Amino acid sequence: MSEDTEAVTRIETPVYLQYNFTAGRAPARFLERIRQGVLTGQRCPRCANVYIPPRGSCPACGVPTEEEVVLPDKATVQSFTVVAIPIPNNPIKPPFVIANLVLDGANISFIHLMSECENSEVHIGQRVQAVWKPEAEWTYAMDNIRYFKPIDEPDVPVDRIGRLPIGGWEDEQ
Amino acid sequence: MAKLAAVVGIGQTHYKTRRGDVSIAGLVREAAVNALEDAGLGWDDIEAVIIGKAPDMFEGVIMPEIYLTDALGCNGKPMLRVHTAGSVGGSTALVAASHVQSGMFKRVLTVTFEKQSESNAMWALSTPQPFSVHLNAGAGGYFAPIIREYMRRSGAPYDVGIKVAVKDRLHGARNPLAHLQLPEITMKEVEDSMMLWDPIRFLEACPSSDGACAMVICSEDLVAESPKPPAWIRGVAMRSEPTMYAGREEVSPQAGRDCAADVYRQAGITDPRRDLDCAEVYVPFSWYEPMWLENLGFAPEGEGWKLTMSGATSLDEGGDIPWNCSGGVLSSNPIGASGMIRFAEAARQVRGDAGAHQVEGARLALGHAYGGGAQFFAMWVVGADKP
Amino acid sequence: MTAMKEIAVVAFSQSDCLARAGAANEVELIMPQLRAVFGQVGLNNAQDVDFVCSGSCDYLQGAAFAFVAGVDALGAVPPIKESHVEMDAAWALYESILKIRMDQAESALIYGFAKASAGELPTVLSQQLDPYYLAPLWVDSVSLAAMQARLLIEKGLATEQAMAGVVARARKHAMVNPHAQVSGEVSIETLLAADTVVSPLRESDCAPVADGAAAMIICTVDKAREWGVPYAVISGIDHRIETHNLGMRDLTDSPSTRQAAAGAGVGRGAVEVAELCAPFSHQEIILTRALGLGDDTVINPSGGVMAGNLMMASGLARIGEVFRRIVSGDISRGVAHATSGPCLQHNLVAVLESA
Numbered sequence: 020m021s022e023d024t025e026a027v028t029r030i031e032t033p034v035y036l037q038y039n040f041t042a043g044r045a046p047a048r049f050l051e052r053i054r055q056g057v058l059t060g061q062r063c064p065r066c067a068n069v070y071i072p073p074r075g076s077c078p079a080c081g082v083p084t085e086e087e088v089v090l091p092d093k094a095t096v097q098s099f100t101v102v103a104i105p106i107p108n109n110p111i112k113p114p115f116v117i118a119n120l121v122l123d124g125a126n127i128s129f130i131h132l133m134s135e136c137e138n139s140e141v142h143i144g145q146r147v148q149a150v151w152k153p154e155a156e157w158t159y160a161m162d163n164i165r166y167f168k169p170i171d172e173p174d175v176p177v178d179r180i181g182r183l184p185i186g187g188w189e190d191e192q
Numbered sequence: 193m194a195k196l197a198a199v200v201g202i203g204q205t206h207y208k209t210r211r212g213d214v215s216i217a218g219l220v221r222e223a224a225v226n227a228l229e230d231a232g233l234g235w236d237d238i239e240a241v242i243i244g245k246a247p248d249m250f251e252g253v254i255m256p257e258i259y260l261t262d263a264l265g266c267n268g269k270p271m272l273r274v275h276t277a278g279s280v281g282g283s284t285a286l287v288a289a290s291h292v293q294s295g296m297f298k299r300v301l302t303v304t305f306e307k308q309s310e311s312n313a314m315w316a317l318s319t320p321q322p323f324s325v326h327l328n329a330g331a332g333g334y335f336a337p338i339i340r341e342y343m344r345r346s347g348a349p350y351d352v353g354i355k356v357a358v359k360d361r362l363h364g365a366r367n368p369l370a371h372l373q374l375p376e377i378t379m380k381e382v383e384d385s386m387m388l389w390d391p392i393r394f395l396e397a398c399p400s401s402d403g404a405c406a407m408v409i410c411s412e413d414l415v416a417e418s419p420k421p422p423a424w425i426r427g428v429a430m431r432s433e434p435t436m437y438a439g440r441e442e443v444s445p446q447a448g449r450d451c452a453a454d455v456y457r458q459a460g461i462t463d464p465r466r467d468l469d470c471a472e473v474y475v476p477f478s479w480y481e482p483m484w485l486e487n488l489g490f491a492p493e494g495e496g497w498k499l500t501m502s503g504a505t506s507l508d509e510g511g512d513i514p515w516n517c518s519g520g521v522l523s524s525n526p527i528g529a530s531g532m533i534r535f536a537e538a539a540r541q542v543r544g545d546a547g548a549h550q551v552e553g554a555r556l557a558l559g560h561a562y563g564g565g566a567q568f569f570a571m572w573v574v575g576a577d578k579p
Numbered sequence: 580m581t582a583m584k585e586i587a588v589v590a591f592s593q594s595d596c597l598a599r600a601g602a603a604n605e606v607e608l609i610m611p612q613l614r615a616v617f618g619q620v621g622l623n624n625a626q627d628v629d630f631v632c633s634g635s636c637d638y639l640q641g642a643a644f645a646f647v648a649g650v651d652a653l654g655a656v657p658p659i660k661e662s663h664v665e666m667d668a669a670w671a672l673y674e675s676i677l678k679i680r681m682d683q684a685e686s687a688l689i690y691g692f693a694k695a696s697a698g699e700l701p702t703v704l705s706q707q708l709d710p711y712y713l714a715p716l717w718v719d720s721v722s723l724a725a726m727q728a729r730l731l732i733e734k735g736l737a738t739e740q741a742m743a744g745v746v747a748r749a750r751k752h753a754m755v756n757p758h759a760q761v762s763g764e765v766s767i768e769t770l771l772a773a774d775t776v777v778s779p780l781r782e783s784d785c786a787p788v789a790d791g792a793a794a795m796i797i798c799t800v801d802k803a804r805e806w807g808v809p810y811a812v813i814s815g816i817d818h819r820i821e822t823h824n825l826g827m828r829d830l831t832d833s834p835s836t837r838q839a840a841a842g843a844g845v846g847r848g849a850v851e852v853a854e855l856c857a858p859f860s861h862q863e864i865i866l867t868r869a870l871g872l873g874d875d876t877v878i879n880p881s882g883g884v885m886a887g888n889l890m891m892a893s894g895l896a897r898i899g900e901v902f903r904r905i906v907s908g909d910i911s912r913g914v915a916h917a918t919s920g921p922c923l924q925h926n927l928v929a930v931l932e933s934a
Contacts, residue, residue: 028212028213029212030711030715032710032711032714032715034252034706034714036638036641036698036699036702036703036706037698037699038640038641038697038698039696039697039698040641040642040697041601041602041603041604041694041697042602042604043602043603043604043605043606043607044601044602044603044604044607045604045607046604047602063438066438068437068438068439069438070438074604074606074648074651075604075606075607075610076606076607076610076651076652077437077654078434078435078436078437078650078651078655078656079434079437079438079439079654079655079656080624080654080656081610081613081624081625081651081652081653081654081655082624082654083607083610097337097341098337098338098340098341099337099340100332100333100336100337100340100389100390100391100392101387101389101390102333102336102388102389102390103386103387103388103389103390104388104389114390117333117337118337119337126438126439127436127437127438128436130333143340143341143344177344181438181439193682194681194682194683195681215711216710247637247643247644248636248637248638248643248665249637249638249643250643251710252706252710253706253707253710253714254636254638254703254704254706254707255636255665255666255707255919255920256707256710258707258820258823258919258920258921258924258925259707259708259709259710259823260823261820261821261822261823261924262822262823262824266820267820267821267822268819268820268821268834268835268838269819269820270817270818270819270820271818271820271925272664272666272670272673272674273664273665273666273670274662274663274664274665274674275637275646275663275664275665276662276663277644277647283662286662287662287674287677290674290677290678290681290683291677293677293681294583294676294677294678294680294681295583295680295681296583296677296680310710428683429660430660430661430662431658431659431660431661432631432650432655432658432659432660432661433650433655433656433657433658433659434650434651434653434655434656435647435650435651437656445658446656446657446658447658450657450658451658564644564647567647567650568661
């Protein structure tokens with residue numbers, strides 16, 4: 020190598036691989052139902068906890084879950100963060116709120132967006148409800164719910180979050 | 193009984209955003225050669241090589257150890273590749289130790305690495321899956337709500353995380369290998385840095401680094417063949433639990449508590465704050481120091497932040513139980529190696545070989561790593577004294 | 580030095596080898612095999628063993644942390660001692676043996692799984708080559724194996740007839756394997772009548788890639804007696820890797836297999852059965868020679884991976900097949916082999932014997 024040749028410190032070797040991803044039998048069932056605007060969880064036969072989205076097992080008990088439970092689209096904020104940086108390939112503009120939400124009748128949270136709210140007023144225990152995309156846009160995806168927005172219901176005490184009945188918080192009171 | 197084993201060689205690279213001067217093979221070899229030199233040994237003295245790193249997708253090389261075998265002198269030897277998410281650096285050290293502790297090997301080399309500059313970790317972690325919304329905002333987006341829940345429960349003041357961010361960077365400034373060198377950092381500077389995932393500010397989060405860490409672990413009878421003092425392995429433990437299950441304690445995961453109890457029992461530790469001289473704990477976001485102080489039993493529940501604020505974990509403030517004297521994950525984060533760096537830095541302390549970040553007279557130290565959704569834990573306790 | 584603690588295999592199960600496992604995800608693939616091995620010993624879940632170790636590869640599924648989902652199948656509450664290798668589960672077995680021999684466990688559950696059908700396996704595997712020199716060329720795993728087969732033939736160490744003979748025998752053996760993906764009587768002439776796909780390999784020379792999972796339980800001999808279940812003893816196990824630089828290797832031989840065989844003590848007794856992980860027909864010929872096996876050894880009575888190559892679990896399944904034959908009383912000593920990397924770069928050999 021001649022002395023005036025610069026050392027190569029970087030080459031680009033793009034990797035493209037295509038996959039036919041399958042979500043699993045239980046998640047596929049969940050996606051079929053959300054295509055119709057219905058939220059469906061699964062109940063563990065051993066500990067009776069309800070998981071949504073279901074993965075086909077109760078992670079705590081290690082047993083298959085089969086019994087389906089249709090859940091409402093009201094939820095409670097278990098915790099949240101205000102994100103100030105953009106998500107790659109996502110049109111949402113920061114700052115935005117992502118929250119761990121537990122649906123009424125479910126015992127586990129999932130992550131979703133919150134909107135139609137003051138970011139500074141979002142809090143743990145807050146009651147929210149899904150805002151769905153127009154039915155014509157529904158597909159096999161959790162994104163059929165555009166986001167969750169606050170609703171006019173009293174806050175859920177921390178020790179009750181994740182333990183509400185399907186009938187919701189008002190039903191409980 | 194497990195056979196006695198000790199760390200007799202430690203090698204690290206320096207950590208930085210991009211190591212353009214070396215390939216992946218060059219990076220791991222640098223750490224391995226340093227470890228062998230530290231141990232006063234050559235490649236032929238090694239019987240097996242145990243390699244660890246975080247997901248293959250980070251560098252886009254499938255099972256990279258298959259290609260790294262030549263750089264690490266594995267040929268003709270057993271080679272094992274560990275992957276347990278972010279805890280992998282710790283798990284790999286434990287798997288390496290088990291080669292010796294089982295009595296099946298006399299001397300092994302273990303190496304972990306990440307070359308984040310040759311990849312796109314954010315992409316690797318966000319391959320879209322249809323049953324969840326595409327909200328992958330990095331690991332911070334996952335851990336920020338958990339930190340918020342800790343703040344609510346403990347009533348900790350807002351600046352605890354800021355204090356940790358400053359303390360670990362001041363520690364890092366004592367360590368020439370550390371990626372971030374911020375000797376002048378102030379509380380105000382951290383507080384004024386951009387809020388990324390509320391309550392996590394930019395300077396309260398770990399950097400993204402290239403780097404590798406290696407250790408030589410050997411059996412009792414070979415310890416004297418290496419020139420420097422050994423770090424005797426006094427306890428080893430790992431625990432796992434599912435990412436999500438109903439009623440999971442996310443702030444102080446049971447897997448972490450159980451793992452700590454297990455490793456303390458083996459090392460004869462009843463009060464970690466009193467019995468240990470220092471700890472290297474996986475703290476990628478500043479608030480995880482007070483959270484892990486409680487999870488690991490250094491402070492009662494809800495009071496970890498008081499320890500932090502009192503300066504107990506600070507070398508500069510003369511604290512009684514310094515945490516992350518090397519600067520920790522907040523100063524250097526080559527993900528796959530980060531756990532092993534914790535284990536190795538704990539060993540450096542008890543060997544009395546930690547340079548400007550040495551805790552004077554350290555005899556017993558904890559190395560800790562965690563990964564996934566704070567669900568995989570790996571820990572060891574190393575000591576200057578032979579058990 | 581005191582003798583190493585003896586390791587007993589007490590349970591094994593594998594799924595059917597399916598070209599496509601349909602909608603099932605990792606958890607749904609793993610769980611039936613876990614149920615099966617727990618059932619064989621009379622255990623409830625992973626809480627009843629001391630250690631769990633799995634083998635899988637993120638890239639086969641195309642998702643980082645594919646193995647994390649596997650934990651959802653275990654019942655890991657309260658938390659368990661658990662680890663993972665990005666390798667065939669045969670190496671997860673190896674890690675588990677270390678754990679038992681260091682007295683951190685008396686028993687261990689091992690499982691491996693993959694859904695290789697999600698991607699184009701030969702292309703995916705091209706990305707396990709040197710990332711600067713070889714991976715950008717996208718040399719797929721079948722082409723590399725074909726190169727190896729060509730060398731073997733040119734050196735007079737194999738013929739296309741002999742390779743077809745390996746396939747015909749494997750498929751015949753597979754007729755008694757309920758999990759086989761491919762089985763049946765086929766003549767060497769029929770196999771040779773087909774065109775080559777990557778010369779000199781025919782499609783039949785390449786093991787059919789399968790989705791699925793396999794699981795095993797091992798323990799100390801004392802524990803096996805306590806459980807009161809039949810067991811086979813792993814009397815030796817070793818594994819070795821060789822250079823990644825194909826140009827530096829004699830591809831017609833497998834010195835790492837030879838080393839591992841010596842380490843595992845293959846030659847210390849008669850080998851009644853050998854289950855070899857040879858994803859290409861000619862590799863069985865290489866391995867048979869490297870292991871020093873003669874006519875008195877039945878090679879791949881299950882059909883081997885020619886009956887279905889359960890990615891990330893095939894090596895473990897080979898050990899499981901030998902175990903099953905020992906506890907059923909068919910044989911008293913057998914050898915199992917697992918492999919990883921292009922052209923048999925990394926090889927593990929285990930010797931199993933009756934109690």
